[in-house]
Amino acid sequence: MSDLHVRSAERLDPLTVETSEGAQGLQRRDFTKKSELGREVGAVLRAHGLMLDPNDVDVERQDDETMIINMGPAHPSTHGVLRLMLELDGEFVLRTKPVIGYLHTGMEKTGEVLSYVQGGTNVTRMDYLSPIANELSYCMAVEKLLDIEVPERATWIRMLMAELNRISSHLVWMATNGMDLGATSMMIYGFRERELILAFFEKTAGLRLNLNYVRPGGVAADLPDGWEDDVEVICDTIYERTFEYDELLTGQPIFRLRMEGVAPITAEEALALGVTGPVLRSTGVPWDLRRTLPYLAYDQVDFDVIVGTYGDNFDRYAIRLNEIRESVRIVRQCLEKMPRGDYRSQDPKVTPPPRARIGESMEALIHHFKLFTEGFAVPTGEVYSAIESPRGELGCYLVSDGGPQPYRLHVRAPSFVNMQAVPLLMRGGMVSDAITVISTIDPIMGEVDR
Amino acid sequence: MIPLPPTAPPGVPTSEALASDLGCFPTLEQYLALVASFKEDGFELCADLCGVDYLEHPGRALPEGVVATRFEVVVNLLSLSKRQRVRIRVQAGNDEARVNSLFDLYPGSEAMEREAFDLFGILFDGHPDLTRILMPEDWEGHPLRKDYSVGRVPVQFKEAPGPR
Amino acid sequence: MALEDLQHNFLTGQVEDLVRWARRASVWPATFGLACCAIEMMAAGAADYDLARFGMEVFRNSPRQADLMIVAGRVSQKMAPVLRQVYDQMMEPKWVISMGVCASSGGMFNNYAIVQGVDQIVPVDVYAPGCPPSPETLMHAILTLHEQIRTGEILQRRREARPTHIEQNSWTPEVPVTVRVGTPK
Numbered sequence: 189m190s191d192l193h194v195r196s197a198e199r200l201d202p203l204t205v206e207t208s209e210g211a212q213g214l215q216r217r218d219f220t221k222k223s224e225l226g227r228e229v230g231a232v233l234r235a236h237g238l239m240l241d242p243n244d245v246d247v248e249r250q251d252d253e254t255m256i257i258n259m260g261p262a263h264p265s266t267h268g269v270l271r272l273m274l275e276l277d278g279e280f281v282l283r284t285k286p287v288i289g290y291l292h293t294g295m296e297k298t299g300e301v302l303s304y305v306q307g308g309t310n311v312t313r314m315d316y317l318s319p320i321a322n323e324l325s326y327c328m329a330v331e332k333l334l335d336i337e338v339p340e341r342a343t344w345i346r347m348l349m350a351e352l353n354r355i356s357s358h359l360v361w362m363a364t365n366g367m368d369l370g371a372t373s374m375m376i377y378g379f380r381e382r383e384l385i386l387a388f389f390e391k392t393a394g395l396r397l398n399l400n401y402v403r404p405g406g407v408a409a410d411l412p413d414g415w416e417d418d419v420e421v422i423c424d425t426i427y428e429r430t431f432e433y434d435e436l437l438t439g440q441p442i443f444r445l446r447m448e449g450v451a452p453i454t455a456e457e458a459l460a461l462g463v464t465g466p467v468l469r470s471t472g473v474p475w476d477l478r479r480t481l482p483y484l485a486y487d488q489v490d491f492d493v494i495v496g497t498y499g500d501n502f503d504r505y506a507i508r509l510n511e512i513r514e515s516v517r518i519v520r521q522c523l524e525k526m527p528r529g530d531y532r533s534q535d536p537k538v539t540p541p542p543r544a545r546i547g548e549s550m551e552a553l554i555h556h557f558k559l560f561t562e563g564f565a566v567p568t569g570e571v572y573s574a575i576e577s578p579r580g581e582l583g584c585y586l587v588s589d590g591g592p593q594p595y596r597l598h599v600r601a602p603s604f605v606n607m608q609a610v611p612l613l614m615r616g617g618m619v620s621d622a623i624t625v626i627s628t629i630d631p632i633m634g635e636v637d638r
Numbered sequence: 639m640i641p642l643p644p645t646a647p648p649g650v651p652t653s654e655a656l657a658s659d660l661g662c663f664p665t666l667e668q669y670l671a672l673v674a675s676f677k678e679d680g681f682e683l684c685a686d687l688c689g690v691d692y693l694e695h696p697g698r699a700l701p702e703g704v705v706a707t708r709f710e711v712v713v714n715l716l717s718l719s720k721r722q723r724v725r726i727r728v729q730a731g732n733d734e735a736r737v738n739s740l741f742d743l744y745p746g747s748e749a750m751e752r753e754a755f756d757l758f759g760i761l762f763d764g765h766p767d768l769t770r771i772l773m774p775e776d777w778e779g780h781p782l783r784k785d786y787s788v789g790r791v792p793v794q795f796k797e798a799p800g801p802r
Numbered sequence: 803m804a805l806e807d808l809q810h811n812f813l814t815g816q817v818e819d820l821v822r823w824a825r826r827a828s829v830w831p832a833t834f835g836l837a838c839c840a841i842e843m844m845a846a847g848a849a850d851y852d853l854a855r856f857g858m859e860v861f862r863n864s865p866r867q868a869d870l871m872i873v874a875g876r877v878s879q880k881m882a883p884v885l886r887q888v889y890d891q892m893m894e895p896k897w898v899i900s901m902g903v904c905a906s907s908g909g910m911f912n913n914y915a916i917v918q919g920v921d922q923i924v925p926v927d928v929y930a931p932g933c934p935p936s937p938e939t940l941m942h943a944i945l946t947l948h949e950q951i952r953t954g955e956i957l958q959r960r961r962e963a964r965p966t967h968i969e970q971n972s973w974t975p976e977v978p979v980t981v982r983v984g985t986p987k
Contacts, residue, residue: 261884262834263863269836270882289772290881291837294788294915296757297781301788309910316838332657360841363848380847386845397838397934438795459718462746475718568698571656572686572714572725583686585712589695600686600714608749634837637772637878773915774880781914789914793907 253277259622261290267364268628268633272610279618284611288604291637299597302332303563305360307594309400314599315635316398317360320346320353321577322599322635323402328483329573329584330404331596334568336538340485342406347484348419348522349392349401350575351515355426356385357578358508358515360435361630365505368627369446370631374436381429384422390416405539406532419523427516430509438506447502451613451625454499461612462605465580467510467629470496470503477576489521503629511578537564572600579603579630601635640722647671651701654731658714658723663704669728673713676724677743681715684744685723688712689730689754693784709735709760713747721722730760739765757782818954825869825895826951827855829944832868832892834885836875839902839934844876844939856944865891870947871924871941875918876904889924897951899943900926903933 237299247616259272269290299310312319331338335337338346359378366374386396391412393399402407437443453463455471468475476493478486494510497569532539540559541552566588574583582604587596606629613625640659642650647668655661663671692698700706709730716723730737731790739762740747751762752771759780762768770777779786835843847853847861863866865888879883889898900920903909906929909917920926927950930943 261881262888268840289770289774290878290884291770292878292880292915293876293911294781294913295911297788297915298911298913313838313910316841326812329657365843375844376849379845380850383848383850385846396936397841460745462684462744462750464683464685473718480718480721481723524771568654568696570698570712572712572723573657574685581685581716585688585714587687587690587695587698595695596690598686598688598690600688604749604753605746608746688882766816777879787914791908791918793912 193404203356212227237333254282257619265343267631270626270631270633270636272626274614274619274622274624276619281614281617281619281622284614284622286607287609288607288633288636291532291633293634295638296597296599299594301347301593303592304404304566304594305559305563307597308403311597311599312398312400313634314601314638315577315579315582315603315632317357317632318353318578319398320349320402321575321582323400324350324484325573325575325577325584325599326586326597327402327404327581328573328575329586329634330566332571333569333586333588334404334538334564335567336533336535337405338533339530342531342533343484344522344526345407345411345531346402346485346524346547347406347489348411348519349389350484350521351518352385352419352422354515354578355512355519356382358424358512359385361508361627362437362505363576365624365627366437366446368623369443371437371443374433375431376594377429377436381426384425388415388418388422391415405535406530408532416523422457423516423520423523427513430513433509438509440603444502445630446621446624447505448500449498450501450621451617451628452498452500453609456611458499458609461608463580463600463609465578465606466504466507467606467609468580469494469507471499472497477581481574483575486524490517491515491518501624501626507629508578565590566594574600577602579632579635580606582635599635599638601638603629603631603633604636604638607631607636640724642672645675645678647675651703653701654700655725658725660722661725661727663701663727663729666728666730666737669726670740670743671738672726673715673743676715676726679717680719681717681722681724683718684713684740684747685716685717686712686714687740687747687750687754689735689758689760689782691758691782691784695750705729707735708732709758711735711737711754711760712774713740716789735760736763737761738763741765759783820950822954826948829870829897829948829951830860830862830868831858831870831872832865832888833861833863834871834873834888836877836881837904838855839874842934842937843872843901843940846940851941853936853941853944856941856948858944864890866893868892869895870897870899872899872901873905873920873924873926874901876902876909876911877923878915878918879917882917882923885920886923892959897928897947898924898926899928899930899938899940899947901930901943902935903931906931909933 255276257274257276259274261269261271271287271290273285273287276279295310295314299307302310305325311322314322359382363375363378379606389399390396393401393408400506453471455473458468458471472495474493474495479493494507494514496507536555540556545552546556568588568590570587572585574581582602583600585598586594589595589636610625610629614622639654644654649661650668653661662672663672680699690712691708692710693708707729711724711728711730714723728737737760739751751765752768754760755762755768756770756772757780758797773781833961845851847859853859871889871892900906904911908916917923928943928947930939932939
């Protein structure tokens with residue numbers, strides 16, 4: 189197997205000192221051939237149609253001028269346990285190697301021992317800022333395999349919750365982005381607004397975070413009485429506050445200097461790296477699964493897809509801010525158009541019977557027992573179903589073997605793929621821009637590592 | 639079902655794929671050429687690449703002429719211009735699973751192939767840095783294989799306090 | 803100024819009480835937010851559930867300046883040595899709150915990748931259950947810890963558990979002794 193480019197830990201020749209986990213680092217620059225360096229520096233050099241010269245990379249730097257710094261897994265940037273090895277020339281970042289895996293939970297393996305009803309609890313903890321998106325992608329995959337129809341009201345409830353979730357995820361993003369840049373008051377505002385949405389989630393689903401609300405066949409419970417008033421308050425408050433954030437951030441010269449023109453990415457690079465979501469839309473590609481490959485009832489609501497121009501940090505910030513406003517628009521339309529009906533499919537093989545009937549009917553008791561101990565069986569097959577989460581395309585590849593547990597559950601996490609853009613975006617920038625880059629890519633380590 | 643692209647290698651079995659527009663089952667030799675032909679045909683994004691271990695599966699539906707092996711690599715491609723999805727399933731092998739790497743065509747498959755190597759042990763020819771990505775560097779074994787146990791630790795519950 | 807003018811302006815007390823008051827009134831947490839519980843921890847530090855009223859809104863990033871490590875989230879096998887290293891770098895007196903069921907016992911992830919309970923790595927003072935614990939649960943855990951500091955129960959427990967003779971080149975880990983904690987009065 190000597191012809192393979194497999195490097196075991198011993199064959200690496202790092203510039204760093206031995207860390208407690210073994211030798212981790214970048215190879216010595218003079219050890220690397222130019223063609224190898226071309227591969228290492230950026231996958232963009234391999235992208236089709238780009239006219240980049242591999243000799244354009246600055247390989248003349250002496251080794252002793254550069255420094256390798258470890259931005260360890262526990263660090264102030266509030267984006268979870270991501271470790272970055274940065275090669276610095278003074279303050280400028282040359283190469284970056286993100287090391288992930290510090291939050292690897294074995295969720296795909298756990299998914300194989302949980303039933304399809306329990307699967308939602310597992311999947312919802314991957315992208316912990318938008319749990320509804322995870323559950324939705326999983327449940328849609330299961331429903332496609334089961335080939336059952338979800339009632340209309342359940343679809344609209346799912347859409348309402350998904351958009352509220354998008355608002356709360358983007359609010360946390362704005363909060364942590366502000367904190368990373370130094371605007372600590374943004375952190376407080378973002379979380380304050382989010383409390384309104386979380387209070388609504390608690391009223392509907394019982395939990396603030398990691399709600400196991402979207403189930404195969406519909407949603408777990410109907411919307412509570414008086415939900416229209418709650419949602420209206422949320423919409424009005426958050427819509428007004430977005431203009432306050434404009435005042436706080438968008439117009440400020442320091443904010444603009446730090447975000448505009450920093451870390452641009454082109455559309456070809458983004459597509460070559462598999463990047464989706466706000467990062468891809470910031471390059472000018474108007475790809476939003478809600479508009480282009482609509483699921484749920486997104487073709488029946490009116491909203492705009494926000495697209496940037498330069499692909500820099502400021503575009504990504506502006507996209508997320510305006511996506512909050514668009515989501516508020518969608519929520520208002522859900523408020524008006526919410527149909528009546530069932531909130532869950534009436535198929536007894538998939539949906540447990542209401543609790544009150546268990547005391548009356550033997551059949552209901554048996555169904556309940558079987559559903560919650562063994563679970564329902566899904567026919568053999570495989571499906572890949574994707575939705576647009578606040579971070580990008582969240583896909584679920586499900587293989588079933590005819591039993592009550594998935595045979596293989598694989599989640600295509602948008603942050604995992606977007607992380608590949610990090611070395612490209614950080615190149616040539618300063619260390620403080622490195623923080624902003626991680627922030628605007630918006631990785632959630634729970635779904636990066638799963 | 640959409641047709642194969644005009645530059646695709648001949649004789650690739652196809653079938654319907656749930657929630658996608660086409661499912662293809664190339665052999666190891668046809669794999670890279672097929673993906674390259676899709677890329678030329680307008681499939682700009684490699685949405686997902688994952689491995690599957692079919693050791694304990696009772697029986698999967700494969701078209702005629704496809705030799706089933708234990709490991710399978712599943713690639714989902716996405717065309718933004720045509721709004722289509724394609725699923726490519728290549729049979730990677732039984733114990734020494736080796737397929738070509740898609741890194742030269744889609745640099746974004748780098749992390750996904752590393753994950754497939756880490757969790758399944760599938761090797762990718764031509765990948766620039768095939769090392770573990772999710773598990774610690776010195777971990778032994780490939781966790782998502784079916785012969786690797788979940789690793790469940792038996793939970794000991796303390797005696798519940800009696801009624802007070 | 804004569805001494806009799808000062809007769810009502812003294813407060814007397816014991817040095818230990820003063821030290822304990824100072825210690826519990828400004829416990830500075832170290833950022834160790836790992837997963838979903840980290841979001842609830844940030845929400846606890848934000849406006850609606852304000853940790854600043856307990857003196858705890860500064861999350862120190864350097865372990866040298868922190869007193870409390872709130873392990874918020876699931877600890878994977880790769881993260882465990884890092885956790886221990888950060889704990890070792892903290893200065894005495896230090897406390898650990900294990901927030902959430904994943905940190906307390908492995909939670910719903912009973913598999914190869916997650917350490918089943920962070921008390922296998924560091925000694926824990928207070929466990930906060932929940933998945934994730936709402937900020938109110940976290941605050942209850944913090945107040946329980948404050949009560950333990952106030953009564954001095956914690957340091958007494960540590961002193962009893964620490965071995966009396968430590969050899970030069972050996973390192974014995976601290977053995978946490980189980981303590982029943984009552985509700986703070």
